[in-house]
Amino acid sequence: MINESALLESKSLRDSVLERTDVLDRVKALSLLPDGMHVTTATVAAYFGVSVEAIRQLKARHHEELSVNGMVTLKGPDLAEFKRDVLSRCPGNYPQPRSSLTLYSRRAVLNIAMLLRDSDVARQVRAYLLDMEYLARTQPVEAPAAPDAVSLDDRIDQRITHILGKTVVPMFNALIETSGEHRKELIALRAGVQRIEQRLHQHHQRLKRLEGVRDDRPSIGVMAAMDAMNGRTFEGHMAKLLRRDGCTDIVVVGGHGDRGVDIIGRTADGRRLVAQCKRFAPYLKITSSDIQKFIGSAKVLHSAEVALFVATCPFTPDALQLAAETGVIAVHRGMLEEWAAGEPLKILE
Numbered sequence: 001m002i003n004e005s006a007l008l009e010s011k012s013l014r015d016s017v018l019e020r021t022d023v024l025d026r027v028k029a030l031s032l033l034p035d036g037m038h039v040t041t042a043t044v045a046a047y048f049g050v051s052v053e054a055i056r057q058l059k060a061r062h063h064e065e066l067s068v069n070g071m072v073t074l075k076g077p078d079l080a081e082f083k084r085d086v087l088s089r090c091p092g093n094y095p096q097p098r099s100s101l102t103l104y105s106r107r108a109v110l111n112i113a114m115l116l117r118d119s120d121v122a123r124q125v126r127a128y129l130l131d132m133e134y135l136a137r138t139q140p141v142e143a144p145a146a147p148d149a150v151s152l153d154d155r156i157d158q159r160i161t162h163i164l165g166k167t168v169v170p171m172f173n174a175l176i177e178t179s180g181e182h183r184k185e186l187i188a189l190r191a192g193v194q195r196i197e198q199r200l201h202q203h204h205q206r207l208k209r210l211e212g213v214r215d216d217r218p219s220i221g222v223m224a225a226m227d228a229m230n231g232r233t234f235e236g237h238m239a240k241l242l243r244r245d246g247c248t249d250i251v252v253v254g255g256h257g258d259r260g261v262d263i264i265g266r267t268a269d270g271r272r273l274v275a276q277c278k279r280f281a282p283y284l285k286i287t288s289s290d291i292q293k294f295i296g297s298a299k300v301l302h303s304a305e306v307a308l309f310v311a312t313c314p315f316t317p318d319a320l321q322l323a324a325e326t327g328v329i330a331v332h333r334g335m336l337e338e339w340a341a342g343e344p345l346k347i348l349e
Contacts, residue, residue, distance in 0.1 A: 034089040036281025038103040070105025260297025271305040
């Protein structure tokens with residue numbers, strides 16, 4: 001088995017296990033900010049039981065590696081936006097950063113666990129990672145089945161059918177014919193076995209449907225890529241999608257002095273367009289108050305003919321109803337995934 005020091009010394013080995021962020025929660029709970037994706041330097045230090053200065057020194061030594069894996073420092077308009085959209089949802093005693101704020105994704109926190117030497121929590125995380133890596137390397141790999149071969153699930157299903165339908169049920173039939181005293185009990189048992197057989201078949205068919213390939217499902221990774229973006233990058237990506245669908249004069253105006261919208265421009269047929277872009281965690285929701293703020297900016301200040309509210313999370317029912325009543329197009333996570341995967345927004349046609 002690989003020694004723990006290998007993770008400390010080998011970047012390639014660290015890179016190979018960076019997707020296993022679930023290991024963090026196995027060792028200790030990691031409290032995320034309200035955006036559901038980031039933590040601060042102070043939170044990272046508390047998680048590993050070290051000083052804030054120790055994390056800052058580690059950040060300075062491995063800045064490039066950590067940045068690739070989700071560490072970002074917000075300043076200026078990006079920091080102001082994060083304060084407004086995320087830190088405003090924190091308790092009132094949460095310290096408000098003045099000039100900059102460094103944030104870490106779960107992937108970056110896992111990266112720190114593989115670099116931090118003097119932390120018992122970090123050592124436990126590395127131990128879990130090495131155990132998983134060892135199991136992955138030593139687990140036997142099954143040879144792929146021939147195209148016309150019967151799958152393992154099918155063989156199991158056939159075996160169940162044989163045992164229950166061809167052996168157990170006939171046995172009950174024979175017992176029922178020769179037994180008078182326990183006839184009712186045997187009939188009930190036979191019925192129970194037949195119900196189990198039916199449920200196993202239903203369960204198997206359900207699994208086959210769930211595991212089947214769907215041609216209408218968007219490409220894997222579309223939303224994961226957008227979830228990893230910061231606010232400014234996400235706005236730029238939405239601008240690219242608008243241009244892709246024929247919109248013109250697209251300008252990203254998000255930030256200080258944006259008057260409540262992030263993108264302005266015109267649709268392919270010349271209608272004035274404005275968009276608000278919110279990159280929130282998938283479990284959060286856009287509320288009716290968010291829509292109300294956007295309505296004033298879009299309709300009154302910008303005289304929008306097409307108003308898009310784009311979010312990486314769902315909308316509450318009240319928010320959807322208000323959007324429908326006021327002509328705002330609510331582009332929720334599901335619709336955004338289809339749009340980003342290549343499906344044009346009908347409102348832009």
